[in-house]
Each structure stands twice: as C-alpha cells, then as structure tokens.
Amino acid sequence: VEALISGVGMDEALKRATAYEKAGADAILIHSKKKTPEEIFKFADLWEGELPIVVVPTTYDSVKINELVSHKIKMVIHANQTLRAAHASMSRVLKQMIKSDSINEIKEEISSMEDIFNLQEMYDVKAKEKQIEEKLKKLGYV
Numbered sequence: 001v002e003a004l005i006s007g008v009g010m011d012e013a014l015k016r017a018t019a020y021e022k023a024g025a026d027a028i029l030i031h032s033k034k035k036t037p038e039e040i041f042k043f044a045d046l047w048e049g050e051l052p053i054v055v056v057p058t059t060y061d062s063v064k065i066n067e068l069v070s071h072k073i074k075m076v077i078h079a080n081q082t083l084r085a086a087h088a089s090m091s092r093v094l095k096q097m098i099k100s101d102s103i104n105e106i107k108e109e110i111s112s113m114e115d116i117f118n119l120q121e122m123y124d125v126k127a128k129e130k131q132i133e134e135k136l137k138k139l140g141y142v
Contacts, residue, residue, distance in 0.1 A: 037063040044071040
C-alpha cells in the first residue's frame, strides 16, 4: 500500500498508512517527490504503526542506506536504475557499432551467447519438452 506525502500532506499520509495497516496491509510504501529525504524521514519518525516502511528513493538519490535505516525504513526499492543502466549501455554499444567495421570490435562490451542461453535456460529446453510431453501423454493429449 502506498501513500504520496507530497500529494496529500503529512497528516493525510499518516492517516492513510494507519488505515492501510488496520485493513491488513503488509507494508507501507511511502513516496515523496522532493529532492531530499526530509519528508520521508519526518513520516518515518512520526509513524507509530507496526508495519515496515518501504521507500523508492529515485528523486532523493543521494540518501545513504544507513540514513534510511536510522529512520526505521526497512526496505528500499530501486525502481528504474537497472533499466536506466541498460539504456545507457545499449546506447553506448550502438554508437560503437555504427563506428565499427565488425561486431568483433565490441565483443568485450556485450554478453556472450552462452550467457544469454544460460539466462534463457536454453540448454534445458529438450529436457523440459520431454517432461511436458510425458505429462500430456498421461492426460491423453498425445
């Protein structure tokens, strides 16, 4: 369950968090659009509930983990950092590919096909197909 402090104000965010807890929520995800974590810290310090507080520090990205911990924050979600890293890496590699005579020149910048096949579990496909076929035979479909 989430509350956006900046959109509703501190009192309303605390009121909603309390209602979410009473309704059976497992955690409170608290958001702030501020560039600093002060609003989040204030909420965490005022929160008297038992549920753990979860934050997504995209806008206040300079906050330190130990600062979050010291304000009773139990979980951090890094929502889009890996997507942004992947985008930056892909853009960089695409620019290198345009300038290169062959893909061999960028081999060190990209994952191997073996890495990708392992990620996709391609080496286990035949075994999985056999298991599925056996299940289908037992059910009378094959």
